[in-house]
Amino acid sequence: MDVGWSSADQAFRQEVREFTQAKLPAEIRDKVIAGRPLERSDHMQWQDILAEKGWIAGFWPSKFGGHDWTPAQSYIFQEETTYAGAPWLLPFGVNYVGPVIYTYGSEAQKARHLPGIVSNEVFWCQGYSEPNAGSDLAQLSTRADRDGDAYVVNGSKIWTSMAHWADWIFALVRTDSQVKPQRGISFLLIDLRTPGITVRPIRSIEGAHHLNQVFFDNVRVPVENLVGEENAGWGYAKFLLGHERVLSAEIGKGKRMLDRLRSVASAQGRSDDPGYLERLNQLETDLLALEWTTLRMLDAVMDGSAPGFEASVLKLRGSTIVQRIAEYTVDTLGPAALSFDPAGLEQQVNDPNAELYRNMGIVSEFLFQRAPTIWGGSNEIQRNIIAKHALGLG
Amino acid sequence: MKITLNEEQSILAQSVARFVDDRRDAVSWRPADRGLDPEIWREVAALGWLGAGVGEAAGGFGGGRAMSVVMEGAGAGIRYAEPLSQVFVALAILESADAENPYLSEILSGEAFACGLIADMGTGIEAIGSGDDCRISGAFKAVPYFEQVDHLVLALPDLICVLDAQAAGIDTQTYPALDGATRADLSLDNVQVKSVAVLAKGESASVALNRGRVFHAAAVTAEASGLAAKLFEDTLAYVKQRTQFGRPIGEFQAVQHRLADMFVALEEIRSLSLATARAAEDGVPADRRLSQAVVGVIDRALHIAREAIQLHGGVGMTEDLPMGAGLRRLKVLQLMPAGAQTHRRTLTGRAT
Incomplete structure (x- = not known):
């Protein structure tokens, strides 16, 4: 099944994949895949690498330091980097305040604040x-x-x-x-x-x-x-939300988490368990549906026919699916999920083979993943938005 | 990306939708007491819809995507969908096996009515012998509209052949079915295959079987997509118009959130249906994701059908509205041989 990417998009995907493989530090990747909390320096180290390549603000207009990426390129960049285990590119500067400043800000604000975001110097x-x-x-x-x-x-x-x-x-x-x-x-x-x-x-x-x-x-x-x-300011805040609408589904992250679920199941000797297979298929199916929904909406965004509520659909489903994968991975660990030491988890020298801490990372991520259905406009708010704007109710 | 329909496909979609909509009265939602209406079938053939399922070399104008467009439109009018679906599967198998075989034009013109049967639909299917003495045995359950079928187009892993529906050795039991079609359980006992009716063997048979599988999955998901959309739209209109406690029930948040979830489910159905249509268009091998798409679509469509009945209240339980017929049809798509349940079992390694 293939959505029919252009050859330029395929080449870009290959470039991002190779760059990430070559440049993403192994200790950061292992930490991300293990679900262990990241430190400021982990984020900054990876973002410095991206800044050097000029890939912090790829979708920005080139006159502000971006590369005029299409929504498809932004999607590909996010999918490839997160799937490979790169940290989440922190959105506060590049996705949120940056576009507000270059769209509504004064010349002095643009000059003062935009370069620091592109160069990853200002957090x-x-x-x-x-x-x-x-x-x-x-x-x-x-x-x-x-x-x-x-x-x-x-x-x-x-x-x-x-x-x-x-x-x-x-x-x-x-x-x-x-x-x-x-x-x-x-x-x-x-x-x-x-x-x-x-x-x-x-x-x-x-x-x-x-x-x-x-x-x-x-x-x-x-x-x-x-x-x-x-x-x-309310209008600028709403504008801001539109900026990452097709990225909120986090397809690459979902795929990465499914890989980990499979490896946990294998380590627990449950790969052929019918109950596990049933649930794995359900989660894979949910992610497949989300991926193709994202692609349809990406296509609509690019040809200008996007209806405006796509962010709500993707946020609602993306947050729910990642949450479910995270919890089912813990369930698959079984009693091995019972050890938990948050302070130790933060201090522990990174060792992906240390089973005890690897399992704690999985538990930590399960707990953290309760947040996405609450943040960014809770899922109840997203349903209100869909009911009102897509369905004309209320 | 190849997501948006091209102009020809958009026109086709509109014409199918208009045709089905215009005949809403004629298309009874209630269980039929008769089989396929030959008048309606001649009309469908005259409109050229069947050509959407095959390419130009085989006498058509389409392929996987155009077929899905027709199936999605037909899905809103249950009676059309099943006969179309089985004919599209037959055409896909025939085209792949031999694009110049004489059956294609006969079926495309509406002269002959065919049913595509893929190995996954049968139990204990065996082909014994070769050349002039090839014989088929085994069983196919719940074959729709069998009484009207002229040709059974059979796709087995190493044999593609056409059986005359009246051939000696086919024992049938016919019954009215859950979705209003008449269906028949077929028992084949050493049914002889004429040598001219063997269209492919070996590797090319396996390719044709795969094509039958992928087109079947694409037809099922497209039909369910059209049907789920119809059930959702009717329900949305109803909650805006039905008044209780002094206001339209669609003003209550408890109802709004259920509609929002149905809407999201419908979007996902459309996405998965697109994925299967793309698979049929590209001619890729049937894989896990294809099975997941079928299961995902039917699960979500069933959710929409159950919610549609619930939100209509008592009137949703009557035959005055299409909700019940929709639920029955979707249960058929779930439980029929090679339907969603078969795909689910394949995925979890518990083959039927």
């Missing part, structure tokens, strides 16, 4: 959710009050992935509380070294630290760090 994080504004994000209450040439920011952001590693945060803040909630939100770029910012770690259920709460206490942000118009 960004995203300040959206708040303790009282999750799925109902428009209710956010972190305030930015104008005072001379600065906004004074007060409040807090939560579930902020990797804020403890980041240099900058882009944040949605309330600049008008007298209007409809969506109309009083602005999009601010904030240097995390500014006085008044505190980052508090949050340990998640797998025992790792990637989430944070970020507190803002009278933080002065220069007005030139406002992106676009004041009170127009």
